[in-house]
Amino acid sequence: xxxxxKNYTGFIILITGFCLISCDSELxxxxxxxxxxxxxxxxxxxQDWAALPGRKERADELPKHLPDDAMIYDxxxxxxxxxxxxxxxYFEGEWWNASLEDEAINRVTDDYPMRxxxxxxxxxxxxxxxxxxxxxxxxxxWQDSTSYSSLELAYADVKAAFEHYLxxxxxxxxxxxxxxxxxxxxxxxLLQEFFDGQPLQSQLIxxxxxxxxxxxxxxxxxxxxxxxxEVGCVCSWMTYGGTYRPxxxxxxxxxxxxxxxxxxxxxxxxxxxxxxxxxxxxxxxFSHEQSLVACINEGILSLSEPDVPFGKRLQRExxxxxxxxxxxxxxxxxxxQRALAGL
Numbered sequence: 415x416x417x418x419x420k421n422y423t424g425f426i427i428l429i430t431g432f433c434l435i436s437c438d439s440e441l442x443x444x445x446x447x448x449x450x451x452x453x454x455x456x457x458x459x460x461q462d463w464a465a466l467p468g469r470k471e472r473a474d475e476l477p478k479h480l481p482d483d484a485m486i487y488d489x490x491x492x493x494x495x496x497x498x499x500x501x502x503x504y505f506e507g508e509w510w511n512a513s514l515e516d517e518a519i520n521r522v523t524d525d526y527p528m529r530x531x532x533x534x535x536x537x538x539x540x541x542x543x544x545x546x547x548x549x550x551x552x553x554x555x556w557q558d559s560t561s562y563s564s565l566e567l568a569y570a571d572v573k574a575a576f577e578h579y580l581x582x583x584x585x586x587x588x589x590x591x592x593x594x595x596x597x598x599x600x601x602x603x604l605l606q607e608f609f610d611g612q613p614l615q616s617q618l619i620x621x622x623x624x625x626x627x628x629x630x631x632x633x634x635x636x637x638x639x640x641x642x643x644e645v646g647c648v649c650s651w652m653t654y655g656g657t658y659r660p661x662x663x664x665x666x667x668x669x670x671x672x673x674x675x676x677x678x679x680x681x682x683x684x685x686x687x688x689x690x691x692x693x694x695x696x697x698x699x700f701s702h703e704q705s706l707v708a709c710i711n712e713g714i715l716s717l718s719e720p721d722v723p724f725g726k727r728l729q730r731e732x733x734x735x736x737x738x739x740x741x742x743x744x745x746x747x748x749x750x751q752r753a754l755a756g757l
Contacts, residue, residue, distance in 0.1 A: 441552045442506060444560060450509040452547055455571050457578040462514060464500065464528050465543035472524045473498075473532035473541055477700035477742070481692075484743065487538035487750070494539035494588045494619060494753045497579060497604075499572055500527040501595030501625065502551045510564040511547040520545065527594065529698060531738045535592045535622070537750035542583070544575030548596060565599065572600040576608065588756050589614075590749060591621040594738055598623035598650065602632060605648065611635045619756040621648040622745070624737040627663070627670040627713075638671045642678035642748060645756035649673035651715045653733035653740065659714065660732075669713030675741040676708065678748055684709040687721065691743035693736075706740060 455462040465471045467489055476486065503519045503526075504512035512519050523545070532543055549568045553561035593601045601623050609615045610633050620639060628650040630638055639647035650671045654660065663670070676685035684707055692703040707718045717740070719729045738745060 441555060442550075444552065444556050444558065446508070447510050447550065447552075448508060450511060450513070452509070452511065452513040452515070455514055455545060455547070455574065457544060457575045462545050463543065463575075464520075464523060464545050465498065465532060465541050467540040467542070471541070472529040473536060473543065475529050475533060475698055477533075477694045477698050479700045480743075481700075481703070487536060489536070489538070489540050491538035492753050493757065494537075494590060495579075495584060496532075496535045496537075496539055496541045496590045496592055496749075497576060498532045498535060498541060498543040499546075499591075499593035499597035499600050500532065500543060501593070501597050502548055503527070504548050505551050507550070510550055510553075510560065511567050512550075514545055514547060526696070527597075530694060530696065530742075531594055532592070534694075534738055534742045534745045535590060535749050537746055537753060539590070539753060540583075540587075542575075542579055544572060546571035546575065546600075554596075565596075568596070569600050569603050572604065573607070576604055580608075580614075584617075586617070588619050588753070589617050590619045590753065591623070592749075593623060595625040595734070598626035598628070602626070602628055605633060605636060609636060615646065619645050620749075620752045622749070623648065623650045624675070625652060625734055626650065627652065629666060629668055629670055631666075631668060638680055639673050639678065640680045643751055643755040645752055649675075649678075651675055651737065653708070653715045653717055653737050655717050655729050655731050655733055656719070657716065658731040659712070663713065672710045672713050672715055674708065674710055674715065675737075675748075676706075676744050680710065682710045684718075689744075691741070691747065694739045694742040696739075700743070 465473045500523055503523050546568055549564040553564050591601050609618050637647050639649045651673055676689050687704050687707050690704050690706045692700055694700055702722050705721045708715050717733055719725045
């Protein structure tokens with residue numbers, strides 16, 4: 415019984431503790447927010463990066479209790495770079511965009527998405543992750559012109575960081591783009607501006623943009639990934655429980671891209687439970703191997719009740735918080751596979 419309670423508690427930590435990354439909070443009204451005079455990031459300065467090669471980072475931390483056959487990779491092993499854009503950590507405040515000087519947001523960013531998500535892309539290459547003046551979580555609910563301007567400001571920071579990376583550090587190396595939620599929003603713009611039909615497209619290993627709806631029509635020359643070792647393509651998925659389907663889907667005349675994060679195909683087949691590599695919980699603990707089955711269902715990833723103690727009680731409609739953590743080792747293995755295939 416103690417072991418059952420321990421496993422149940424672990425999954426609850428994934429749901430509640432990791433909720434700091436992407437769960438809705440009590441939203442302020444847009445009229446309560448103001449534009450700010452926060453300083454612009456200076457990407458020549460290390461302090462404006464959440465991760466850089468050669469530093470000891472939270473993203474370098476490995477989950478406890480990884481399987482014995484889960485390799486540890488050196489960041490200089492492969493001539494491949496990962497550019498990671500973290501999700502929203504800004505849930506309340508008086509500004510439309512977060513300040514780079516907000517120590518609480520920076521600390522939560524490092525403890526959660528950098529440690530729990532960016533770490534999934536540590537597969538033998540260098541990792542770069544800029545801090546940026548992220549938009550307030552409410553912009554995705556309010557969806558007015560000011561909200562869009564807030565996202566544009568956040569993207570301007572991400573773009574400036576990427577341009578600095580290209581100019582000073584890339585040196586022709588292959589690139590993996592990765593992010594989650596708001597980070598995936600900004601990655602889509604990066605792909606459209608810098609890669610789609612541009613010379614840089616030849617350096618793209620893959621883009622991983624879970625937690626946001628990407629569509630094939632978003633790109634003219636970059637296809638969705640349809641097989642595990644395909645390169646030069648984009649992956650995206652949004653995880654929901656059971657038969658739940660969010661009301662807002664269907665506003666476009668096409669299904670969103672949905673790449674299965676276990677099989678790495680885009681068809682409707684479900685994964686074998688035995689192929690699910692395991693979950694990383696919010697205390698950076700690896701657990702629950704061979705416990706999840708998910709199927710692609712009209713543009714979303716539908717997750718069956720987890721095969722863990724008290725799985726029925728743990729099931730939820732929206733698994734946005736676990737888009738990466740639920741499949742952490744499958745994602746890391748696939749990023750490694752694509753990197754090797756693209757060299």
